[in-house]
Amino acid sequence: MSITFRADPATQEFVDLAGRGEFLLHRDPSTGRVYGPQDTRTEHTPAEAMLPFAASGRATVVSFTFVHGRPDANGVTPRSVVAIGELDEGPWWWAEVEDADPDEVKTGSALRIAFRELNDGQHVPVFTLA
């Protein structure tokens, strides 16, 4: 299944920073609470007053699934691991856990954020097992 991703005004900054190996988060200075990349403003604070910063890259599995493809010509079924990761800073994120042995993935497993390069040179965040 191929997907062609095109960054748009909502995602461009996040994708640009991902290309530099950074996962963008936002802190609301009025509450100290940390928000995910898609939450550029809060009920308390306009976008220009939010404090952007890069996530540490550490996360923990909240939930996981093993996605099965259709068997190939040799009868081998491709399988990928997808997880919700709770970033150490608080927000959740959703991505594939690359190069993971499914037997090693459990709720609570430690993750690291990595960056997948797409065919066109854009980068998007994924997880790896820590």
Added chain:
Amino acid sequence: MDGGVTSVHTRYHPHAAIAGLGITEMGKVYGRTATQFADEAVRLAAVDAGLALSEIDGLLVSGGISDDVHLDLQRSLGLKDLHVLAEMQSFGATAGAMVQTASLAVAAGVVNAVACVFADAPLRESVSAGASYTGGSASGWMGLLAAAGVLGANPLYALAARRHIERYGTTTDQFGAIAVAQRAWAALNPLAQQRTPMTLDDHRSSRWIAEPFRLLDCCLVSNGGIAVIVTSPERAADLQQPPVHVLGWGQAHPGHFLERFEEFGLVSGAVDSGPAALAMAGVSLSDIDVVELYDCYTYTVLISLEDYGFCAKGEGGAFVESGALGPGGSLKLNTGGGQLSSYYMWGMTPLSEAIIQARGQAGERQVADHELLLVSGNGGVLDHHSTLVLGTHPS
């Protein structure tokens, strides 16, 4: 979530009825656009009601994944001088939301008869059903997730179901019990796409899609269209079908999509919209005879059963494997086979079966007691929920 019941729900009494139902050919029907299906569905609904097409003065349209039903359906149908015309999109909650909107407009006297139509045509010859719901180009945050390996609804719902499993000890066999029960209903439904009897072993041996979901935990993908016509109870009484009265409704849109939500996978909007709809109808859950729940996955049924209160939170698994479901069970649930076995027309699947049951037109699968019916809609990943309470009597 807070309870969804407000004083409005106990004070307001709907005054509307469903008088027409149009269902096109469903499933692997190729060579037609969603607009063409929608056009046919509305015409069929008008014929079903015994209503001239020209009497329709309201049109609410909804397209599915192919997003190909728009305001120009008016022109296709040759409808003039409409007083209500809109596209609606609440994903799987849309059918319930359309009936609610149409009912309000009818009750307000601004429109006489509103056709609510959903149509979709994602299936193409030689393209898998899964591919029809994923792939292509994407932007926005969901596109970014797809590029990161989170493709389509299957993994997202699987992530939700996993949380239920880990919190409450729910099992995949319990999911299977839902699929088996609904297939038993589908065997009695000539409209159903999958009528071959299913055993729990069949479920266990079906291929994994996204663990904990196997193929038989996932709904069908269908091409087709369904329309319903909402009018006043008085006008409905003059038409040729038994009126199906709209007695109560509720919606719930919790607003946690793509953000941290501690209860993700453990609770749905049914917690809010169910009590609201029942309160508006002035009935209790125990009064409901027939239940038609949105069932994009077996798990969706299970969590909805809990959140409506048919069983306690966390006991959905035990409830569904107790023998309560299926044609011989105590709870008459998804009596047409649902989206899992019958046809997948988003929220129109449970709604259409409820109308057929309410009218007493379900043939072999007809439920003897069918005066009060509950219909759910569910969209996003448990992000949007609608509830309708329908009945054979005006109050």
